[in-house]
Amino acid sequence: MENIDAPDVLPVILGGDIGAYSLARAFHEAYGIVPLVLSQADCHMCGDSSILVNRVVPHLERPAVLLSTLANTAECFGNRPLLLLGCGDWYVRLIVENRAVLEKSFIIPYIGEDLLNRLTEKDRFYALCAEVGVPVPRTVVFDASADGDDPDTVTHPIPFPVVAKPATSAAYHYADFPGKQKVFFLRDATELRATLAAVQSSRYEGKLLIQETIPGDDTSMRILTTYSDRTERCASPLSARRSWRICGPWAWATRSPL
Numbered sequence: 001m002e003n004i005d006a007p008d009v010l011p012v013i014l015g016g017d018i019g020a021y022s023l024a025r026a027f028h029e030a031y032g033i034v035p036l037v038l039s040q041a042d043c044h045m046c047g048d049s050s051i052l053v054n055r056v057v058p059h060l061e062r063p064a065v066l067l068s069t070l071a072n073t074a075e076c077f078g079n080r081p082l083l084l085l086g087c088g089d090w091y092v093r094l095i096v097e098n099r100a101v102l103e104k105s106f107i108i109p110y111i112g113e114d115l116l117n118r119l120t121e122k123d124r125f126y127a128l129c130a131e132v133g134v135p136v137p138r139t140v141v142f143d144a145s146a147d148g149d150d151p152d153t154v155t156h157p158i159p160f161p162v163v164a165k166p167a168t169s170a171a172y173h174y175a176d177f178p179g180k181q182k183v184f185f186l187r188d189a190t191e192l193r194a195t196l197a198a199v200q201s202s203r204y205e206g207k208l209l210i211q212e213t214i215p216g217d218d219t220s221m222r223i224l225t226t227y228s229d230r231t232e233r234c235a236s237p238l239s240a241r242r243s244w245r246i247c248g249p250w251a252w253a254t255r256s257p258l
Contacts, residue, residue: 012077021037021045124167171206224240
């Protein structure tokens with residue numbers, strides 16, 4: 001594929017799952033570009049694709065490894081503009097937190113760290129929703145840091161079952177403990193206290209949100225994606241209704257078509 005209007009830029013994508021593949025495929029279909037995908041494990045979604053170059057770097061999510069890898073990448077491809085993209089909250093946060101170093105060699109298409117924190121730390125985001133009148137589930141904030149709240153004395157006015165989830169998903173990515181889940185659905189106070197204690201004993205030092213359960217399956221969910229240009233103008237909003245979700249290890253059995 002060749003597109004005479006293709007920009008002279010090399011997308012450098014951090015990640016290895018279907019999100020990284022989809023992003024690489026979008027660049028390839030639009031411009032004929034073959035992006036570089038850096039991933040921490042060998043995943044067939046990117047490793048078996050002919051429309052991208054996949055390089056596996058163990059422990060890429062560690063800041064020192066990431067910065068070293070990107071420095072080597074910039075040295076190897078310094079003759080082209082490099083567009084750095086993260087497919088994973090933790091990668092985006094690492095890019096933003098190390099902007100001063102990375103933007104010397106890469107185009108960084110992300111907001112500043114202060115705004116990132118306001119929007120991605122869910123307890124702070126809900127406060128913004130309250131300011132503008134956007135309804136959110138009833139929420140109790142639990143401090144899961146080592147010196148934070150006591151799981152045995154936490155009280156809340158929300159009837160069971162409840163949902164518990166980390167306020168900062170990027171930080172929670174590094175937490176490791178038995179029974180870890182992205183979102184917990186808890187039936188009673190015993191399960192709640194056990195979950196809070198398990199999260200607090202992990203490496204996660206952020207907050208955990210305890211929320212009321214909103215009934216309905218995946219088809220009740222809505223997704224809003226927007227693109228804002230450099231003047232902060234929302235140029236391309238797109239809304240969608242979720243119709244199905246890929247679950248379980250079997251979901252990745254299908255090979256990439258390209």
